[in-house]
Amino acid sequence: MSYLRPPYLAWVYDETAYFAPSSLYLMHVPDGVPLVLTGTAALIWLFAVEGEDVVEALTEVIADPPPDLAETTYAYLDDLVARGLLVREDPS
Amino acid sequence: MNTAQLMPHHVGVRFAHAAVQVIADSVGVDLLHIKGPAVHPSLLQTVTQADRAGVEHQLAEERRSMDADVLVRPTHLARLLEALHQHGWVLKVDFADGSAFEHAATFGHDVLAHLDVHRSFPGFSAGSEQVFLRLWQERRSLDIAGITCTVPDPTAQRLLLIINAVRDGVGGQPESDRLWQSATPEEQEALRLLAYDLRAQVALAAATGDLGAHVGASEYHLWRLLSTGQGTSVDLWLARVRAQPTARAAFREAVKLVVPNPRRLGVQIGRPLTRREMGAAWRKRLSQGVRGVRDLVRQRRKRGRG
Numbered sequence: 280m281s282y283l284r285p286p287y288l289a290w291v292y293d294e295t296a297y298f299a300p301s302s303l304y305l306m307h308v309p310d311g312v313p314l315v316l317t318g319t320a321a322l323i324w325l326f327a328v329e330g331e332d333v334v335e336a337l338t339e340v341i342a343d344p345p346p347d348l349a350e351t352t353y354a355y356l357d358d359l360v361a362r363g364l365l366v367r368e369d370p371s
Numbered sequence: 372m373n374t375a376q377l378m379p380h381h382v383g384v385r386f387a388h389a390a391v392q393v394i395a396d397s398v399g400v401d402l403l404h405i406k407g408p409a410v411h412p413s414l415l416q417t418v419t420q421a422d423r424a425g426v427e428h429q430l431a432e433e434r435r436s437m438d439a440d441v442l443v444r445p446t447h448l449a450r451l452l453e454a455l456h457q458h459g460w461v462l463k464v465d466f467a468d469g470s471a472f473e474h475a476a477t478f479g480h481d482v483l484a485h486l487d488v489h490r491s492f493p494g495f496s497a498g499s500e501q502v503f504l505r506l507w508q509e510r511r512s513l514d515i516a517g518i519t520c521t522v523p524d525p526t527a528q529r530l531l532l533i534i535n536a537v538r539d540g541v542g543g544q545p546e547s548d549r550l551w552q553s554a555t556p557e558e559q560e561a562l563r564l565l566a567y568d569l570r571a572q573v574a575l576a577a578a579t580g581d582l583g584a585h586v587g588a589s590e591y592h593l594w595r596l597l598s599t600g601q602g603t604s605v606d607l608w609l610a611r612v613r614a615q616p617t618a619r620a621a622f623r624e625a626v627k628l629v630v631p632n633p634r635r636l637g638v639q640i641g642r643p644l645t646r647r648e649m650g651a652a653w654r655k656r657l658s659q660g661v662r663g664v665r666d667l668v669r670q671r672r673k674r675g676r677g
Contacts, residue, residue, distance in 0.1 A: 304378060308390040308393045308518065
């Protein structure tokens with residue numbers, strides 16, 4: 280399964296706060312409400328739009344991945360699609 | 372607190388750029404994003420920063436902007452303003468109430484950074500439509516917050532930034548010096564040619580130290596005063612009047628600068644003026660005008676004797 284960033288979904292990944300977790304800001308422009316994803320949630324979105332295998336990529340960066348990582352990741356991806364923050368790419 | 376309140380300002384600026392591009396595309400408005408995140412990476416100042424391992428790297432320092440700035444095709448201005456209104460943008464400072472050049476208006480939004488809509492750019496004496504067309508012909512695309520935005524080409528961007536820095540007077544000189552001196556000889560020649568085509572030679576000369584070559588130009592005094600920060604407000608008033616291309620424009624400028632603009636003064640102090648303050652503003656302007664004209668007459672008499 281692959282994903283795309285929806286058209287007109289603006290995004291900024293902010294790493295400027297040295298000691299704070301990096302934050303991903305999203306907003307449907309021009310009339311949406313800004314949202315923020317942090318930590319693993321942000322990584323899931325970023326890996327997804329970059330075309331990565333999200334679970335595999337998370338496994339590489341998370342120090343001690345939980346046993347249900349795949350299940351929770353797929354559920355979160357479904358949630359992002361439902362909220363209009365990702366689009367599933369039609370394989371055809 | 373919601374996300375909009377917690378959102379870093381630079382994110383709000385980027386989203387504002389993205390939003391106005393989408394709005395412009397939806398109604399067929401041509402505009403160019405300028406300054407801030409729209410600046411080409413080659414024009415950014417580099418800083419040396421050490422990573423966590425202590426290794427030093429040269430990094431381009433991002434330009435932080437208070438607002439999102441766009442230059443709109445003059446004939447599309449009304450259409451853009453209507454579209455902004457439809458999407459919840461509210462006029463904060465009208466064209467006549469901002470700078471004395473009356474070149475930009477500021478719009479506010481519930482969740483985004485302010486948007487400055489430029490209908491012209493100070494320093495370019497060619498018609499605003501001609502200026503925009505020339506910049507539009509060489510436009511490039513730049514991704515801002517994931518939205519493809521139109522920006523001027525690097526030469527035009529450098530020229531805009533240099534002239535913008537000159538308006539800041541002595542405080543802007545390091546920036547205008549950096550932008551000019553970091554250009555190759557070929558790039559400097561391209562800047563001169565573009566400035567010539569758009570009648571911005573005097574403003575550019577104020578940055579490059581060549582203002583003396585334009586002593587007879589109508590804008591000479593204006594850009595000398597702006598770039599040095601010298602002179603009184605009356606000197607600046609007279610210089611703005613002299614810089615106008617026609618007698619009618621000069622008269623209008625003179626009247627505009629003498630009559631206090633209550634909205635502009637209100638913007639400066641952050642609240643509407645009281646009647647007393649408005650009266651004081653009138654008295655100050657009129658007395659400055661009388662003193663200024665008297666001083667000017669004395670100076671001319673001295674030069675006449677000498």
